Amino acid sequence: MVAGLLRSTVAGIFALVALAIILAAPAPAAAPASAAPPSTDAILKWIGDYRHRPDPAGLPVLVHALSQLQAFKDSETCGAYIGFIGGVLGANPARAKGLVAKMLSIAPADRWVLVRAIAYSGLSNWKELLTSFADRMPERRPMIDRYLDGKLPTLDQIAYQTAKPGMFDKIKIALKIGSDSKKPVAIEPSPELIDVLWGYYLATGAYKPIGQIVKLLPLADDKDSVNNLTTGSAAKFTLASNAVRDLNLLSMLKWSVKSQPKETAKVLNEVIVTAEDVDTADMRKESLAAIERLKQKGPHSKRELTSAGQIGQGALSMGCIVAAVTGQVELGLPCVIGGAAYSAGMQYMSSR
Numbered sequence: 279m280v281a282g283l284l285r286s287t288v289a290g291i292f293a294l295v296a297l298a299i300i301l302a303a304p305a306p307a308a309a310p311a312s313a314a315p316p317s318t319d320a321i322l323k324w325i326g327d328y329r330h331r332p333d334p335a336g337l338p339v340l341v342h343a344l345s346q347l348q349a350f351k352d353s354e355t356c357g358a359y360i361g362f363i364g365g366v367l368g369a370n371p372a373r374a375k376g377l378v379a380k381m382l383s384i385a386p387a388d389r390w391v392l393v394r395a396i397a398y399s400g401l402s403n404w405k406e407l408l409t410s411f412a413d414r415m416p417e418r419r420p421m422i423d424r425y426l427d428g429k430l431p432t433l434d435q436i437a438y439q440t441a442k443p444g445m446f447d448k449i450k451i452a453l454k455i456g457s458d459s460k461k462p463v464a465i466e467p468s469p470e471l472i473d474v475l476w477g478y479y480l481a482t483g484a485y486k487p488i489g490q491i492v493k494l495l496p497l498a499d500d501k502d503s504v505n506n507l508t509t510g511s512a513a514k515f516t517l518a519s520n521a522v523r524d525l526n527l528l529s530m531l532k533w534s535v536k537s538q539p540k541e542t543a544k545v546l547n548e549v550i551v552t553a554e555d556v557d558t559a560d561m562r563k564e565s566l567a568a569i570e571r572l573k574q575k576g577p578h579s580k581r582e583l584t585s586a587g588q589i590g591q592g593a594l595s596m597g598c599i600v601a602a603v604t605g606q607v608e609l610g611l612p613c614v615i616g617g618a619a620y621s622a623g624m625q626y627m628s629s630r
Contacts, residue, residue, distance in 0.1 A: 321344065325362055329480055337377055341392075357474040357477065360394050361474035361475060362478065363395035363477075364399040364474075365477065365481025365484075366482075367399040369482050374399070374401060374407060392411075393422055396408050397425045398478070400434070408425060409422075431465045437464035438494070467506065469509055469512040472494070472509070476491070488531070488534075491517060492534055492542060493542065494513040495542050498510030498513065498565070507572060510545075514545060514565070517546075519553075
């Protein structure tokens with residue numbers, strides 16, 4: 279898996295040299311207003327290579343650069359960055375507090391990213407870590423308190439679809455029977471969640487985030503929910519396209535398939551074959567065609583598509599940021615990394 283396809287050898291060398299100079303310098307207490315952040319290409323290159331050459335000391339510099347680039351302005355476009363920060367913290371428990379302290383001087387409006395990354399880190403003492411920095415992030419105190427009180431979910435609280443709803447369940451949902459019962463706190467499956475999990479993998483190279491993406495694969499066969507179908511398609515496509523380049527990831531998937539439930543194993547085997555045959559283009563076309571078929575089913579599906587299409591300005595994001603990190607330019611989905619635009623999927627499909 280490659281961090282990005284640079285436009286030219288000269289540009290690539292320039293970006294890498296610039297990043298090397300930046301990462302070699304000690305992290306400042308606060309980035310000067312006039313300091314130019316490294317290029318997005320250089321940042322993505324560093325993130326993509328990180329799991330092969332971990333450098334936790336470079337994380338604060340990276341976060342300051344992303345803040346300067348306004349990469350945290352839109353919560354729907356920075357999931358991979360949040361997952362990456364959380365992954366680095368989780369993999370370095372002894373250094374986590376010091377790393378967070380060096381990242382605190384980013385713009386106050388961006389500190390929500392640090393709060394979420396700590397909660398997503400998987401550290402055994404993540405609550406204590408959040409508490410220790412609460413007074414230094416007063417603008418995020420309500421968010422911190424909700425995490426501490428269990429009112430906001432962590433990455434260990436994902437609402438996987440364990441079973442397809444039967445006819446009676448669908449009637450109950452339609453008539454809102456039993457809708458007053460308190461739902462457990464959980465992260466709903468979405469393309470943004472997949473971005474977070476890929477970011478965590480890029481920081482650690484660990485199986486856990488990959489296993490969490492694998493659990494979302496049955497959604498790729500959902501015939502009733504556009505949101506589920508697009509999320510499952512994003513999980514399926516990003517696993518296959520990244521496994522083409524990352525042979526360690528492909529080995530993980532082959533090892534994992536033996537222990538998966540029948541529904542999951544079926545889709546995962548498709549992912550493995552697609553990666554081995556380097557045939558991701560057909561998979562993307564099939565995913566888009568499946569969503570188009572669901573759109574044509576009737577008024578209810580069309581209404582559902584209208585609401586689902588607002589997710590990230592295009593529910594079929596296919597992991598927009600992750601696609602850039604891993605060099606998946608063949609997607610042809612327009613994205614502005616670290617900016618407000620997150621246009622893909624639904625808008626792309628409707629223009630074809």
